[in-house]
Amino acid sequence: MSKDLPTAYNPKETEDKIYQLWQESGFFTPENLPGKRKEKFVTCIAPPNITGELHMGHALEYTLQDIIVRMKRMQGYKTLWLPGTDHAGISAQNVVEKQLVKEGTNRHELGREKFIERMWQWREKYGNTILEQFKKLGLSVDWTRTKFTMDPDYQEAVKTVFLHYYKKGWIYKGVRVINWCTRCATAISDLEVNYVTEKGKLYYIRYGPFTLATTRPETKLGDTALAVHPDDARYKEFVGKELEIESVDNSIPTGEPPKSKKIKILVVADGAVDPKFGTGIIKVTPAHDITDAEIGQRHNLSSVKIIDEHGRMNENAGIRYQAMKTTEAREQIVKDLEAIGLIEKIEDYEHNVGRCDRCNSVIEPLPSEQWFLKMKDLTKLALEAVESGKVKIHPERWQEPYKHWLNNIRDWNISRQLWWGHKIPIEGEEDVLDTWFSSALWPLATLGWPLLRQGSEGQASQSDFEEYYPTDFITSDRGILFLWHVRMIFSGMEFTGQAPFKDIYIHATVLTKDGKRMSKSLGTGINPLDLIEKYGTDALRFGLATQLTGLQDLRFGEDLLVMGKKFANKLWNIARYVMMALPEDYKWEVKKSSTGLAPIAAKLDEIASGVTKNIEHYEFAEAANSLYHFIWHELADKYIEESKDKTDQETYDTLAYLLTNCLKLLHPFMPFLTEEIWSNLTISDKNLLMVEKWPT
């Protein structure tokens, strides 16, 4: 009996040692689990980016997932949690590009081949750092199945999917007005544009008999029509007519004073125009505004591209403005219009400016030839999966946004003008696929779809896909419900007829104590590894668990970690006490029933079934709190105090029963500490706690 344990729990001396024990046991791999396990429990990870560094969101998400996985494993399920990383196209490429800039070069100088080599080097060196940090968090993932979204078999899966869609006629190439990032020099999807309210100007410009307002006067050079609402009585007589109006002459060199010239412009009627806004009449620039492009399509308007991929005016803007940046052109044209008397007034104005999600540059909508995936049928599949209950979203309130988004979706622009990513599998194509195109296949491709897994040693010969698909559970921040979950769902439905997981749990987003977004660049980020250093992993996990209540946001405070640390210590000392109180020759056995024990044992049974239900229903805070309260205030404060002068068998058995079962119940939350205590108990025939039987 180890009575000489220190009076305080020491996470640092425990954690690495215990993690190694787990790894050596092989129990993270489902095939190695003891006993006959017919029922499976498979959870799907959200693979971190290779650019990633562990942040509080990860700590929360993965802790939550590990709690479930560990409980399921103890309940006797054949449990798989497969780890991996995502190549993260645009963000990873940006990181390495920044590195190159520091070295005084760039990717174009390096050339495509060398650059991709650099990307792989980078991923070798840093890409798995975050996976190493998984060990610090105590995550019970199957390291033998680690995946990367650019692994050879994963690339096969991507190719298969692309060609499948292509043959179905769902993939097409077309010139569309898309969101273009002039810095990243690539198309990006609607979801990668962040709209930020910014101060700008609203310019009122005379267009013949009308005055209309715009925030982007430079796009005037690409106007091909004016539009009014069909029911707007004020302008009815103009609809369908071509007006001759005065504009600026863009053929005059910049050095010379501006002149006006007459141009002709058509007036169309379109429902997209809000008659109540401004003068109720808008200019239509089909090449540089997505709404205008749609109006243009409806009315067969020509589209004049005046801004190029670098964000500069091109030859269509006329010699006077050509080669200027859009912002310069704006100043110039305003000056010119003022000089020839076409500006009526300029007002300060707040409006939404689209910025690149990855580099924060202003997005320039422009026409570009891209690959698109038709969303019509896939949308149906994704809706069907949720409406039929094949996929359940928790908390339920996220179902509506999910449906709403799908019902308003456009075709998906899947091509990116990047170098790092899956190449479009069509000959002569230089572009790569949107990262989410491959991420969408994660639950499929990681399990070996469409190829059979090459039977590595000790593996069953049948493929992982047959064995483990579909998975049971996935959890994420709300931010990627549309970017990722939707796409995994329709991919799964399309290729297997089954949704890739049964339950989605949207967990809270971790904010700072002031309610601000945690961000490294804002200096508001907290590194979970620092917290682990300070409090220990179990304290972090337990503290997080008590804050996991299913709300949208979670203001993270360290108080809860203080609590977690104290609690870890309390449990440690409870264990020390019990070991000390029991006689030398006490026969430890893991009792199955509370019958014949003190009443508190039955109380524990109640707690146990409550905790089980709580975890199954994602009520982590409830589970953690009930354990905390029972262990501290019922077991320690009351029962142990009362038992101090008792030496009968019932008391001994009760103490042993309480301790062993509390360790089990607490193991998913505090795996290191509980496993360490367990290893000190002189129970014969025991296994690692992580595979002991769950007490319900």
Next chain:
RNA sequence: GGGCGCUUAGCUCAGUGGUAGAGCGACUCGUUUACACCGAGUAGGCCGAGGGUUCGAUCCCUUCAGCGCCCACCA
């Protein structure tokens, strides 16, 4: 413009149709060998504001305010 969430003790948050709870912090006592990372206590809340339903509301309905987030083609 539409939608969602939140508003409870100094701080972070639980919670229930019927005398309000936890952790952290504060205060008072306690040198009892499991634990001072402890124990026994104490203080501190018209449960955001107004209205309604009810015998009774912090909890249900409604309006409003503040904060946060998501979606959207407001020039």
